[in-house]
Amino acid sequence: MNKNIAIIGAQWGDEGKGKIVDFLSKKFDYVVRYQGGGNAGHTIVKKNKKIVLHLVPSGILHTNVTNIIANGVVINPKNLQEEIQNIQNFGINTKNRIYISENCFLVFSFHTIFDKMREKFLKNKAIGTTGMGIGPVYEDKIARRGIRVSDLKYSKIFSEKLKFLIEYYNFYLTKFFNYRKIEYLEIFKEAMKNAEFLKKISIDTIDKLDEIKRQKKSVIFEGAQGSLLDIDHGTYPYVTSSNTSIGGVFSGSGVGFNYIKKSIGVIKSYCTRVGSGPFPTELFGKIKKEIFTKGQEIGSTTGRIRRIGWLDAVLLRKVVKINAFSYLCLTKLDVLDNLEEIKVCIYYILKNGEKVRFTPICTQFLEEVKPVYRTFPGWKKNTSKIKDFFLLPEKAKNYINYIEEVLDIPIKIISTGPERNSIIIREM
Numbered sequence: 001m002n003k004n005i006a007i008i009g010a011q012w013g014d015e016g017k018g019k020i021v022d023f024l025s026k027k028f029d030y031v032v033r034y035q036g037g038g039n040a041g042h043t044i045v046k047k048n049k050k051i052v053l054h055l056v057p058s059g060i061l062h063t064n065v066t067n068i069i070a071n072g073v074v075i076n077p078k079n080l081q082e083e084i085q086n087i088q089n090f091g092i093n094t095k096n097r098i099y100i101s102e103n104c105f106l107v108f109s110f111h112t113i114f115d116k117m118r119e120k121f122l123k124n125k126a127i128g129t130t131g132m133g134i135g136p137v138y139e140d141k142i143a144r145r146g147i148r149v150s151d152l153k154y155s156k157i158f159s160e161k162l163k164f165l166i167e168y169y170n171f172y173l174t175k176f177f178n179y180r181k182i183e184y185l186e187i188f189k190e191a192m193k194n195a196e197f198l199k200k201i202s203i204d205t206i207d208k209l210d211e212i213k214r215q216k217k218s219v220i221f222e223g224a225q226g227s228l229l230d231i232d233h234g235t236y237p238y239v240t241s242s243n244t245s246i247g248g249v250f251s252g253s254g255v256g257f258n259y260i261k262k263s264i265g266v267i268k269s270y271c272t273r274v275g276s277g278p279f280p281t282e283l284f285g286k287i288k289k290e291i292f293t294k295g296q297e298i299g300s301t302t303g304r305i306r307r308i309g310w311l312d313a314v315l316l317r318k319v320v321k322i323n324a325f326s327y328l329c330l331t332k333l334d335v336l337d338n339l340e341e342i343k344v345c346i347y348y349i350l351k352n353g354e355k356v357r358f359t360p361i362c363t364q365f366l367e368e369v370k371p372v373y374r375t376f377p378g379w380k381k382n383t384s385k386i387k388d389f390f391l392l393p394e395k396a397k398n399y400i401n402y403i404e405e406v407l408d409i410p411i412k413i414i415s416t417g418p419e420r421n422s423i424i425i426r427e428m
């Protein structure tokens with residue numbers, strides 16, 4: 001029976017996808033990443049020890065799981081090597097457990113430099129990127145000048161492509177950003193060194209995924225970022241440069257729509273975002289501080305403080321549709337444990353007074369809306385050790401039931417702490 005699933009962030013990232021994938025993957029054979037790159041930061045806490053994954057799929061802590069980085073992911077080889085080393089230092093054997101697609105595009109140091117220089121140049125219009133070179137490398141991919149892992153096999157072709165790319169970047173870096181010239185030889189030598197490492201783990205992931213299907217093995221497709229950061233469906237231009245919602249699974253890993261049985265969304269019990277862009281339910285002041293402190297809302301990739309707001313059902317209704325979610329996982333319920341009251345935005349009021357429950361996800365539009373909330377009394381009890389939904393405080397159950405009602409979708413998994421086992425499974 002096909003039990004393959006996709007786990008997808010439903011807000012602006014950092015919903016706790018890593019924790020959910022880690023928890024679920026003990027019963028799966030493979031975890032596949034299909035988009036994004038080192039901009040992702042997926043945290044797993046196991047017996048008080050924390051690990052943050054950026055490129056490696058969150059199945060890595062379970063030795064039964066093989067992890068695949070498919071073609072839609074962009075790879076900085078140096079960062080990947082360091083990450084694998086870090087995982088090994090954590091006591092995990094990674095041998096024959098991590099594979100990458102030959103079709104992944106490579107992130108070079110000049111991509112990260114360009115990313116940071118452009119952000120600086122944009123000043124108050126900056127996107128607030130992670131500075132990992134993600135935008136530039138996806139731009140190269142679409143402009144058909146990008147370099148893939150497979151190009152490393154053909155050193156002549158690789159060197160020609162690299163020369164052209166460096167010439168292109170040098171033009172912008174020196175003329176536009178007043179930055180120093182990038183030296184071809186330096187980059188070439190480093191790439192050749194990295195090629196040895198990449199060669200050992202790169203495969204044709206299309207064939208691998210087909211073999212997995214024929215062997216009736218099970219797969220989790222692990223999303224990075226969140227649907228509101230999707231290049232097509234998110235709060236453009238304040239988005240990342242890949243398809244973070246369900247569509248990305250298919251183009252980013254080369255499987256057909258029927259490869260997956262369920263698309264599952266992950267939402268925080270409130271909402272956060274890192275970087276610029278509209279955030280209708282954003283909080284400031286005392287409540288923000290309380291949530292920030294309890295939720296430890298500091299970016300796992302850049303260490304930036306996350307912006308915080310109430311759950312936004314208007315945006316989520318759209319995200320549920322885009323992803324055709326089968327059900328939701330609700331994370332960080334425990335973070336709300338001590339609050340006096342909790343709010344959910346149920347509709348917006350537009351400038352002309354009109355009430356809307358569904359909106360276009362459009363930056364200019366979202367900057368002008370006024371969120372209208374339903375307020376819930378806080379439950380003021382510790383939920384972090386509870387393992388059964390029925391044992392949750394009545395007021396917490398009401399909050400969860402209400403979210404299901406306004407979004408018209410069941411919540412089947414509830415996370416009540418960073419630890420792997422702080423979780424309530426209602427049904428799956």
Ligand code: GDP
Nearest residue numbers: 014015016017018041042043332415416417418
């Ligand atoms: P991801 O990018 O979606 O994987 O999420 P991150 O790992 O960037 O951010 C989620 C943060 O919340 C991490 O520090 C997790 O350890 C933590 N976390 C996940 N689930 C819970 C939860 O239910 N309660 C609390 N308190 N923390 C959680």
Ligand code: IMO
Nearest residue numbers: 013014039040041128129130224225240274275
């Ligand atoms: P995970 O997988 C939260 C945000 C950046 C910025 C925008 C564009 O941990 O949920 P980029 O570097 O991608 O060009 O930045 O996207 N962003 C994330 N925010 N979690 C992430 O990943 C993110 N990856 C990118 O902060 O606003």
Ligand code: MG
Nearest residue numbers: 014041042300
């Ligand atoms: Mg994260």
